[in-house]
Amino acid sequence: MPEALYQQTATELQQGLQEGAFKSVDIVRSLLERIDAVDGDIGAYLHIDKADALAQAEAADARRAGGKALSDWDGVPISLKDAIAVKGQPLTCASRMLENFVSPYDSTVASKLKDAGCVLLGRLNMDEFAMGSSTENSAVKPTLNPWNKECIPGGSSGGSAASVAALECPWSLGSDTGGSIRQPASHCGVVGIKPTYGRVSRWGLAAFASSLDQIGPLARSVEDAAALLELISGKDNRDSTSVPEPVPAFRKALGQPVKGLKVGLPKQYFDNSEGLDPEVREAVMAAARHFESEGCELVEVDLPHADLAVPVYYIVATAEASSNLGRYDGVRYGYRSANASDAIDLYYKSRGEGFGEEVKRRIMLGTYVLSSGYYDAYYLKAQKARSLIRSDFAKAFEQVDVLLAPTAPTPAFRRGENTEDPLAMYLADIFTIPANLAGIPGISLPCGFSKSGLPIGFQLLGKSFDEASLLRFASNFEAAHSFARQSPEL
Numbered sequence: 001m002p003e004a005l006y007q008q009t010a011t012e013l014q015q016g017l018q019e020g021a022f023k024s025v026d027i028v029r030s031l032l033e034r035i036d037a038v039d040g041d042i043g044a045y046l047h048i049d050k051a052d053a054l055a056q057a058e059a060a061d062a063r064r065a066g067g068k069a070l071s072d073w074d075g076v077p078i079s080l081k082d083a084i085a086v087k088g089q090p091l092t093c094a095s096r097m098l099e100n101f102v103s104p105y106d107s108t109v110a111s112k113l114k115d116a117g118c119v120l121l122g123r124l125n126m127d128e129f130a131m132g133s134s135t136e137n138s139a140v141k142p143t144l145n146p147w148n149k150e151c152i153p154g155g156s157s158g159g160s161a162a163s164v165a166a167l168e169c170p171w172s173l174g175s176d177t178g179g180s181i182r183q184p185a186s187h188c189g190v191v192g193i194k195p196t197y198g199r200v201s202r203w204g205l206a207a208f209a210s211s212l213d214q215i216g217p218l219a220r221s222v223e224d225a226a227a228l229l230e231l232i233s234g235k236d237n238r239d240s241t242s243v244p245e246p247v248p249a250f251r252k253a254l255g256q257p258v259k260g261l262k263v264g265l266p267k268q269y270f271d272n273s274e275g276l277d278p279e280v281r282e283a284v285m286a287a288a289r290h291f292e293s294e295g296c297e298l299v300e301v302d303l304p305h306a307d308l309a310v311p312v313y314y315i316v317a318t319a320e321a322s323s324n325l326g327r328y329d330g331v332r333y334g335y336r337s338a339n340a341s342d343a344i345d346l347y348y349k350s351r352g353e354g355f356g357e358e359v360k361r362r363i364m365l366g367t368y369v370l371s372s373g374y375y376d377a378y379y380l381k382a383q384k385a386r387s388l389i390r391s392d393f394a395k396a397f398e399q400v401d402v403l404l405a406p407t408a409p410t411p412a413f414r415r416g417e418n419t420e421d422p423l424a425m426y427l428a429d430i431f432t433i434p435a436n437l438a439g440i441p442g443i444s445l446p447c448g449f450s451k452s453g454l455p456i457g458f459q460l461l462g463k464s465f466d467e468a469s470l471l472r473f474a475s476n477f478e479a480a481h482s483f484a485r486q487s488p489e490l
């Protein structure tokens with residue numbers, strides 16, 4: 001058992017609370033001290049209300065003392081990406097557009113966490129409106145990689161991954177539209193799950209690309225990630241795309257044998273011409289060999305349309321973003337320019353001054369691909385290609401139980417390295433984007449370190465609503481190699 005409370009996983013904290021070894025206020029105090037000590041350097045948090053966090057913890061302690069704990073998790077803290085609404089807390093999406101916005105309501109995931117008694121500790125940094133792969137697009141500040149502060153933590157949920165890696169919260173929620181949970185999890189050496197599209201309600205998640213966005217957990221153990229997925233999953237009448245699929249007790253999948261199961265290696269994902277770093281390739285292949293030594297069969301599979309994923313994504317995601325971000329008009333809420341002369345000028349200047357460069361680039365691209373004359377050539381064609389990508393996966397899962405691949409082509413890159421070249425930045429998600437286009441679940445978990453000491457991750461992809469298989473494989477790997485329990489020196 002680690003000595004300080006801030007070092008413990010959510011499951012360990014939950015056990016200690018049940019045994020009466022410590023109280024929720026002790027946990028929150030320990031985390032607040034840790035955040036004070038390290039977050040000046042890391043920059044994972046955008047906002048934290050210490051008095052409110054302690055008040056939530058005291059309420060949890062009082063419930064537990066009175067025998068009325070709301071769940072096993074009552075009093076366990078969690079922090080959320082600043083795109084997920086919590087009533088009374090800021091919701092800024094790391095954008096100037098929402099810099100003074102306080103959410104008037106709870107997202108469904110926040111209500112579920114509150115119903116379980118979790119302490120909603122603070123708001124985590126991100127790329128503005130979740131657009132980016134490095135958290136350098138935050139309008140507030142960059143988040144640095146806790147393993148090497150010269151490097152990016154990944155993105156867009158960079159604050160969610162860095163806070164967990166830097167022991168500034170036991171677990172967190174992020175959102176994944178094209179890789180934004182898995183890619184930062186990989187770069188920070190933690191576990192991250194993108195659930196099946198429709199598994200978790202998007203109510204109260206600031207929309208980026210509604211047909212791709214999913215909220216999911218980041219944690220330092222597969223068990224914690226499974227438990228958090230259980231807490232947030234399920235049909236929600238307020239999100240018509242959430243699916244009435246029963247939510248399994250995901251933790252039951254942990255430790256189940258994998259012998260005799262088939263692990264697919266998509267050949268397109270191991271092709272060095274896609275910029276796959278040799279060290280990443282080696283670490284991911286070692287993970288594949290682990291499963292072979294456990295009695296799994298490794299099968300090479302073909303995803304013939306894999307090369308279409310990035311271009312298709314940047315048509316579909318920008319089209320949806322251009323529509324979703326239309327609501328920020330300077331009138332109803334959010335930033336309003338003080339220099340406008342009439343209504344049109346108010347929209348123009350509020351959006352021009354409130355949005356950052358990358359967000360504007362996406363809105364322009366999305367408006368273009370949806371415009372008459374280009375709709376058929378780009379948007380419609382992208383939708384057709386998306387169907388092909390989806391059917392590639394369906395065929396692959398006729399042959400294998402899960403797919404295994406790198407999460408990102410390289411370990412975390414250096415800050416500033418890709419900021420001048422949007423296309424290079426877009427390629428950071430080449431291996432994560434296909435799962436979002438297909439709607440299937442994915443988990444990223446650490447499988448080693450580069451020679452320069454940066455974490456390397458791999459991902460397992462599964463059939464829709466088969467997160468349980470991913471967790472079964474992930475827990476089998478973790479039992480032999482617990483990289484996510486290693487922490488950077490800070």
Ligand code: GLN
Nearest residue numbers: 130131132177178179180
């Ligand atoms: N990096 C990708 C993008 O910028 C994915 C972002 C995400 O998943 N939110 O669109």
